[in-house]
Amino acid sequence: MAITVKYFARLREALRTNEESLALSPTWPTIGALRQALAARGEPWGALLGADIQCARNGELASDDTPLTDGDEIAFFPPVTGG
């Protein structure tokens, strides 16, 4: 029962990590709850609460309401700037 969490661009640099594996917890049933739990680790994790930080679940844009299930790959990142 685990999920993978990935971080990109300036968020990856601020958190000094690009990926971690977490045991799925009933205390964070949604991406929003996961975001809060990670931010509660203290600095620099507060960066996850930035109003512009977006999220994806299994490669598709998601929202804080999106539920988490076993094996999910969740990603947090700043607004995209390609093209």
Place this chain on the structure above:
Amino acid sequence: MAPRLTIAVQSADFDPGVEINRLHQTDSSIGAVATFVGLVRAHPDEDGAVTEMVLEHYPGMTEKALAKIVDEACARWPLAAVTVIHRVGPLRLGERIVFVGCASSHRAAAFAACEFLIDYLKTRAPFWKKETTASGESRWVAARASDSERAARWR
């Protein structure tokens, strides 16, 4: 007939002429090809001239996001072929970043789909640019409200 789709995320450069030929040469029903090529620019009007950039992306999501955007374009316009190529990794001033090409029977669909694709790509595909200036400083490019506004026009 289903449109021919080519989507690539790569570090290598591409040849726009070759890509244009590929879009139309096997299909004589095509009367128009519209293309967009994005380049690394200096924008000296802003703080510190850019000399190079690194493009980061989210492998796994990038291809999915591009495929979704291309599918949406195909649902909106009668397209015979679409090519989207986006480069990643280090890129120097003047280098090509992205190619969008749309082939259709007539120009209206090709033009509109091409503009839609680059507008959506800029706001929905997981790429991030980090620029390095002449003084050696590097900074993440900030998202532009004007890009979101352009994408919103298509809703």
